[in-house]
Amino acid sequence: MEFSSKLIEKAVNEMSQLPGIGKRTALRLVLHLLKQPKEQTGFLSQALLNMREDIKFCENCHNISDTKVCEICANSVRNHQTICVVEDIRDVMAIENTGQYKGIYHVLGGKISPIEGVGPSQLNISSLVEKVKSGKVVEIIFALSSTMEGDTTNFYIYKQIAESEIIISTIARGISVGDELEYADEITLGRSILHRVPFEKTFKNN
Amino acid sequence: MEFSSKLIEKAVNEMSQLPGIGKRTALRLVLHLLKQPKEQTGFLSQALLNMREDIKFCENCHNISDTKVCEICANSVRNHQTICVVEDIRDVMAIENTGQYKGIYHVLGGKISPIEGVGPSQLNISSLVEKVKSGKVVEIIFALSSTMEGDTTNFYIYKQIAESEIIISTIARGISVGDELEYADEITLGRSILHRVPFEKTFKNN
Numbered sequence: 001m002e003f004s005s006k007l008i009e010k011a012v013n014e015m016s017q018l019p020g021i022g023k024r025t026a027l028r029l030v031l032h033l034l035k036q037p038k039e040q041t042g043f044l045s046q047a048l049l050n051m052r053e054d055i056k057f058c059e060n061c062h063n064i065s066d067t068k069v070c071e072i073c074a075n076s077v078r079n080h081q082t083i084c085v086v087e088d089i090r091d092v093m094a095i096e097n098t099g100q101y102k103g104i105y106h107v108l109g110g111k112i113s114p115i116e117g118v119g120p121s122q123l124n125i126s127s128l129v130e131k132v133k134s135g136k137v138v139e140i141i142f143a144l145s146s147t148m149e150g151d152t153t154n155f156y157i158y159k160q161i162a163e164s165e166i167i168i169s170t171i172a173r174g175i176s177v178g179d180e181l182e183y184a185d186e187i188t189l190g191r192s193i194l195h196r197v198p199f200e201k202t203f204k205n206n
Numbered sequence: 207m208e209f210s211s212k213l214i215e216k217a218v219n220e221m222s223q224l225p226g227i228g229k230r231t232a233l234r235l236v237l238h239l240l241k242q243p244k245e246q247t248g249f250l251s252q253a254l255l256n257m258r259e260d261i262k263f264c265e266n267c268h269n270i271s272d273t274k275v276c277e278i279c280a281n282s283v284r285n286h287q288t289i290c291v292v293e294d295i296r297d298v299m300a301i302e303n304t305g306q307y308k309g310i311y312h313v314l315g316g317k318i319s320p321i322e323g324v325g326p327s328q329l330n331i332s333s334l335v336e337k338v339k340s341g342k343v344v345e346i347i348f349a350l351s352s353t354m355e356g357d358t359t360n361f362y363i364y365k366q367i368a369e370s371e372i373i374i375s376t377i378a379r380g381i382s383v384g385d386e387l388e389y390a391d392e393i394t395l396g397r398s399i400l401h402r403v404p405f406e407k408t409f410k411n412n
Binding site (some may be wrong): 001002003004005006007008010011013014015017018019020021025027028029030031032033034038040041042043044045046047048049050051052053054055063064065066070071072088089090092093096097 | 207208209210211212213214216217219220221223224225226227231233234235236237238239240244246247248249250251252253254255256257258259260261269270271272276277278294295296298299302303
């Protein structure tokens with residue numbers, strides 16, 4: 001792509017570094033900004049800069065937060081003895097949206113993935129193990145996505161905390177609510193049969 | 207969507223103002239920036255700001271340019287008597303890529319579109335009419351996309367310059383090179399029959 005303007009070229013090049021945004025899309029976005037008032041570009045740049053400079057991570061659960069300890073960890077009503085292990089802030093948001101979880105979280109910041117060069121030392125695993133060893137934790141819930149990397153990470157952590165006398169659970173895998181059985185893949189359907197739950201549980205409150 | 211951080215929320219809100227980028231995509235992009243070195247966010251913000259602040263438009267053809275007169279208009283080898291009328295810089299880039307055009311351009315900056323509230327006065331039409339009336343132009347080539355808005359814009363300009371003694375042409379519509387006839391729509395196929403060209407022209411150079 002040849003540009004008639006170095007300024008446009010530079011903006012497009014920087015924009016197309018973002019995942020899923022190619023040169024063409026980047027050019028479309030940049031031209032859109034050109035048509036909008038100057039302030040919009042100013043607001044966007046400033047918001048990104050502020051976010052990148054001032055962002056903090058909760059020193060307890062490592063979630064993204066504006067304060068030293070995030071709102072969830074600072075909430076004394078929540079059950080601090082149950083820790084849900086997730087990959088990143090998006091998973092926290094997804095679980096919070098269900099309104100079904102009253103414990104706290106531990107954000108790993110990724111999954112063990114040799115292909116992408118992510119090893120255990122780059123993730124917030126040691127602080128989780130320490131928490132468990134401190135004896136204040138009653139249950140750990142693994143809520144990583146059910147991929148090769150997720151399972152590897154689960155197992156890596158499990159090996160380090162298996163000797164502690166705590167409950168270690170993982171979120172249930174099974175047929176989505178509202179799904180037809182015939183379209184489910186075999187592994188999911190198989191798991192949902194193996195891990196069947198007492199029928200009474202499905203209509204009684206816990 | 208509820209965010210645990212106002213900084214993230216603001217960045218996501220600004221990002222999702224861009225066309226085709228929803229809140230979820232914006233969050234993905236913002237989290238990507240968080241994982242990259244701080245410099246990348248700095249470069250991106252700076253490139254966008256510089257682009258928006260310092261961008262110039264060629265005073266002759268209104269194309270985006272870093273200088274007062276763009277490279278194409280400043281090039282004395284090009285034929286300044288032939289003007290190709292296009293919508294924006296993307297069309298200039300597309301035509302330049304063909305390597306088939308040696309004239310200069312006139313960038314309208316959009317198409318007449320009552321639905322989007324774009325009238326003739328918001329486009330660079332009057333300066334085009336002036337150029338034609340100055341008598342230095344021999345041919346005008348309309349190269350707007352073949353939509354209702356494009357045709358309206360073509361016709362609006364045509365009405366104002368029809369009395370000048372210049373050649374007014376429009377780019378050929380027809381079956382794409384490499385396309386099968388049976389899959390072409392009727393209107394395009396019809397046009398390509400009506401506007402058939404002497405066979406000799408297709409293998410002789412001009």
